[in-house]
Amino acid sequence: MRPTDVKRLNRQWRRSTEGRLALIVESVTQPYNLGSILRTCATLGVDRLWLAGNSADPLDPKVGKTALGTAAKVDHVRAGSTAEALSAARADGYRVVALELATGAVPLHVAPLEGDVCLAVGAEDHGCSPALLAGADALTYIPQIGRVGSLNVAVATAIALAEARRREWASSGGETDAPIGK
Numbered sequence: 625m626r627p628t629d630v631k632r633l634n635r636q637w638r639r640s641t642e643g644r645l646a647l648i649v650e651s652v653t654q655p656y657n658l659g660s661i662l663r664t665c666a667t668l669g670v671d672r673l674w675l676a677g678n679s680a681d682p683l684d685p686k687v688g689k690t691a692l693g694t695a696a697k698v699d700h701v702r703a704g705s706t707a708e709a710l711s712a713a714r715a716d717g718y719r720v721v722a723l724e725l726a727t728g729a730v731p732l733h734v735a736p737l738e739g740d741v742c743l744a745v746g747a748e749d750h751g752c753s754p755a756l757l758a759g760a761d762a763l764t765y766i767p768q769i770g771r772v773g774s775l776n777v778a779v780a781t782a783i784a785l786a787e788a789r790r791r792e793w794a795s796s797g798g799e800t801d802a803p804i805g806k
């Protein structure tokens with residue numbers, strides 16, 4: 625497809641999308657991971673990104689290697705703490721759903737992702753903090769069948785954001801369901 629065709633297709637999907645998505649990133653320290661997360665946020669229309677803990681700086685040139693210019697397209701704010709990020713997300717009307725392989729988490733395909741949802745992801749080394757797990761409205765995990773401990777945080781973020789969008793799109797149907805160009 626030509627770039628203009630992709631732009632037209634993206635506009636069509638934007639018109640079919642009402643639910644608001646946001647994201648809390650807690651102590652994701654690797655710039656390439658944050659850059660990849662920012663690119664996914666820009667692609668899937670995340671309205672706001674809260675950076676909690678010691679997350680990398682979106683303006684770090686290494687972030688730009690994977691963000692490819694998309695950092696400027698995502699409204700991101702530095703939250704003083706995880707608790708502040710959680711209350712800011714709630715004050716903006718989001719249900720906070722933290723992604724973690726943790727006690728009480730439900731599999732992603734049955735997670736409460738309808739409506740305005742703020743997903744939250746944790747650090748590469750130790751995952752979501754106890755404060756984030758306790759403060760979220762719900763916990764969800766991406767089922768794994770390989771002999772692997774966890775997904776890369778940027779990949780987990782992309783899977784969950786895409787699932788949140790897929791839920792709304794699957795229930796609405798319409799012209800967007802047709803193959804491209806038909």
Ligand SMILES: C[S@@+](CC[C@H](N)C(=O)[O-])C[C@H]1O[C@@H](n2cnc3c(N)ncnc32)[C@H](O)[C@@H]1O
Nearest residue numbers: 723724745746750751752765766774775777780
């Ligand atoms: C690399 S993982 C952290 C792994 C860490 N070693 C641990 O044991 O908690 C970083 C983040 O990615 C997300 N993540 C990775 N795999 C996941 C999965 N299968 N389900 C849900 N979240 C996942 C979580 O938000 C997690 O905090």
